[in-house]
Amino acid sequence: MPELPELDAVVDQLRDRLVGHRLRDFQVVAFSVLKTAEPPHMSLVERELTGVSRRGKFLLLEAEGRFAVTHLALAGWLKLGEAHLSDRPPARSGPLAVRLDFHDGARLDLTEQGKRKGMALWITDAPDSLKRIQRLGPEVDVVTVEEFAEKLGATSSRLKTVLTDQTVMAGIGNAWSDEILHRAKLSPFAAANKLTGEQVTALHTAVQEVLTEVRDALTNVPLDRIKATKKSLFGVHDRAGQACPECGGTVAEVSYVDRSMQYCPICQTGGKKLSDRRMDRLLK
Numbered sequence: 001m002p003e004l005p006e007l008d009a010v011v012d013q014l015r016d017r018l019v020g021h022r023l024r025d026f027q028v029v030a031f032s033v034l035k036t037a038e039p040p041h042m043s044l045v046e047r048e049l050t051g052v053s054r055r056g057k058f059l060l061l062e063a064e065g066r067f068a069v070t071h072l073a074l075a076g077w078l079k080l081g082e083a084h085l086s087d088r089p090p091a092r093s094g095p096l097a098v099r100l101d102f103h104d105g106a107r108l109d110l111t112e113q114g115k116r117k118g119m120a121l122w123i124t125d126a127p128d129s130l131k132r133i134q135r136l137g138p139e140v141d142v143v144t145v146e147e148f149a150e151k152l153g154a155t156s157s158r159l160k161t162v163l164t165d166q167t168v169m170a171g172i173g174n175a176w177s178d179e180i181l182h183r184a185k186l187s188p189f190a191a192a193n194k195l196t197g198e199q200v201t202a203l204h205t206a207v208q209e210v211l212t213e214v215r216d217a218l219t220n221v222p223l224d225r226i227k228a229t230k231k232s233l234f235g236v237h238d239r240a241g242q243a244c245p246e247c248g249g250t251v252a253e254v255s256y257v258d259r260s261m262q263y264c265p266i267c268q269t270g271g272k273k274l275s276d277r278r279m280d281r282l283l284k
């Protein structure tokens, strides 16, 4: 799932290519994606795209005061290209979910791979009134160390859970939380309100460092290369069984039904392997 730094890279590119251009067509190919009936998505046609922004893991396309808000979920992505006169109407069975065509020939496709569909699209004049947006905590990259300490102190949940909880702080998901916890040398299962002041500061620094580094690495990387570039930046995430880049130890994993997380026992848990059973309890 795209997280804050990838979405920031997406925003930059969409802004550069699409802002100032008028929509010629707005096709919702996968109907289940569209979560609102009013205003109709077609009401965006003939409007000019006036802004592209991000809130948490949501992407906002603004057209003269009306917004298309999307959440890409686990397997959603975007493709920026050109429309051609010879193009046939898109197939309903493929990965294409939404297609935006612009008068200058630009085309933005929202695609979703796989069977588990989670992508969502809302059309609204007031994005802040959407429940999913209202629930979001502050953007994690602008949270001060004092505010960060307050958020952690308010919960006994595990760090992995707190960092990825969008209602606490918005923007971090499964991948970068693994990298941030590894950077801070903290266990994903450590209780948030049991950290020392030093550990809180280390974690806050790790959040800012990792996000800045990823953002820098993704600058000017084309949309179709962002996922691969992201993967190349992982130290522990998705690297179970491989050598930890810090200590050379073996990266370990806790996996459950639809997700997994990776960590280095030497760097993060005093050599201790975390058990699946604890993870199961944590998820309840």
Ligand SMILES: [Zn+2]
Pocket: 244, 245, 246, 247, 248, 249, 264, 265, 266, 267, 268
């Ligand atoms: Zn290590």
